[in-house]
Amino acid sequence: MFISSEQKERDSATAYRMTVEVLGTLLGTAIQGQIVGMANAPCLPGPGDILADISNSSKSSRLNESEPVISLEHTKVAYMIASGVICSIYILCAIVLFCGVREQKESCRPRSEPMSFFQGIRLVMGHGPYAKLVMVFLFTSLAFMLLEGNFALFCSSTLGFRNDFQNILLVIMLSATLAIPFWQWFLMRFGKKTAVYAGTLSVVPFMILVVSLKSNMIVTYIVSFAAGVGVAAAFLLPWSMLPDVVDDFQVQNPDFTGHEALFYSFYVFFTKFSSGVSLGISTLSLDFAGYISRGCSQPEEVHLTLKLLVSAAPVVLIIIGLLILYSYPIDEERRQGNRKLLQEQRDNEADSETDSTELGNTV
Numbered sequence: 001m002f003i004s005s006e007q008k009e010r011d012s013a014t015a016y017r018m019t020v021e022v023l024g025t026l027l028g029t030a031i032q033g034q035i036v037g038m039a040n041a042p043c044l045p046g047p048g049d050i051l052a053d054i055s056n057s058s059k060s061s062r063l064n065e066s067e068p069v070i071s072l073e074h075t076k077v078a079y080m081i082a083s084g085v086i087c088s089i090y091i092l093c094a095i096v097l098f099c100g101v102r103e104q105k106e107s108c109r110p111r112s113e114p115m116s117f118f119q120g121i122r123l124v125m126g127h128g129p130y131a132k133l134v135m136v137f138l139f140t141s142l143a144f145m146l147l148e149g150n151f152a153l154f155c156s157s158t159l160g161f162r163n164d165f166q167n168i169l170l171v172i173m174l175s176a177t178l179a180i181p182f183w184q185w186f187l188m189r190f191g192k193k194t195a196v197y198a199g200t201l202s203v204v205p206f207m208i209l210v211v212s213l214k215s216n217m218i219v220t221y222i223v224s225f226a227a228g229v230g231v232a233a234a235f236l237l238p239w240s241m242l243p244d245v246v247d248d249f250q251v252q253n254p255d256f257t258g259h260e261a262l263f264y265s266f267y268v269f270f271t272k273f274s275s276g277v278s279l280g281i282s283t284l285s286l287d288f289a290g291y292i293s294r295g296c297s298q299p300e301e302v303h304l305t306l307k308l309l310v311s312a313a314p315v316v317l318i319i320i321g322l323l324i325l326y327s328y329p330i331d332e333e334r335r336q337g338n339r340k341l342l343q344e345q346r347d348n349e350a351d352s353e354t355d356s357t358e359l360g361n362t363v
Helices: 007-037 047-055 057-066 072-100 117-125 128-158 165-190 192-201 204-212 217-252 260-289 300-326 332-362
Strands: none
Touching: 007 072, 007 165, 007 217, 117 128, 117 260, 128 165, 128 217, 128 260, 128 300, 165 192, 165 217, 192 217, 192 300, 204 217, 204 300, 217 260, 217 332, 260 300
16 A cells, blocks of 8 residues: 555556456466366255156166265365465465565654544544445445355356356456456546446346356356456456545545555455355355255255346346445546645655755754
8 A cells, every 4th residue: 555656556556466366366266176176076866856866766876887986085185185285375475475575664754643543443434435435345346246156056056067167267267367457458548437337337248148048158158257357347446446545535634644554454344244245145045045055956946046146136236336436526537636636745745854854954
């Protein structure tokens, strides 16, 4: 957050950061999915499957003899291998961070008196643009987390692509990695609010398409690629807009400094909050629908619930978020105005420090 005082440099740094973050998620998805996907435990037959097996007992016995048996021990070993590889990458990244990054102390002196934590919260959350941006971020993040969290289960249970869901997730993250540079160019060319509308709405037609058409592998991969483009926008654009809110706050409250950490920490909090809400909604909905863990087939209510979780619910949440975004007041004109005002403040501070230094030398 303190890497630069220039908006263009911060936007560029944010784009690099989110590209590497999505690339790391892609790497984790590839490692976890490909290692664990090779050791998926066999599904468990439900009541309907048992009746079908009784009527076709001879055929099913021949199929079972030809299918490889994957035990729980094989699955455990696969998860342990994937965990070990990811932990090694984590340690390597921590070593690079520790050895390669040097912190620098802030040169400017604080201009405001220290205040309590709760006073800082009231001051930050009372800033209108920040509150609106957080609400937009909350609804859109919840929409994409519902889609991401249930899409693999939807592909394996409803669409019948049980052995391909890890590849589908890989396509989503690969598409997101490739799309981040495009969205960085788009927001620099057309503005950030326009980029949020375009990036978020781009995935809506494909959400509707995937539940409207019959099971089709090609359509599923196309939808996955389009979903990745929307995921890239959801990753990049909120974090790119947050420094603009901090600048707007500093313009309106020039006597208060050092509250950037509160802005960022609450942003992260709402990210985790939306993740928890998404997990709770998905788990409760599938439980009420009668989801059978590792079942070869699921009740029709489960298929309907999954369609709602990957299509209808995210679309409604996206629309709510974009309606809130309509009243978000920081457009390109205001953003550039804030940049000029902050630059004038910094120039005045530099001049005053120079004058005080010259006066001290004279004395």
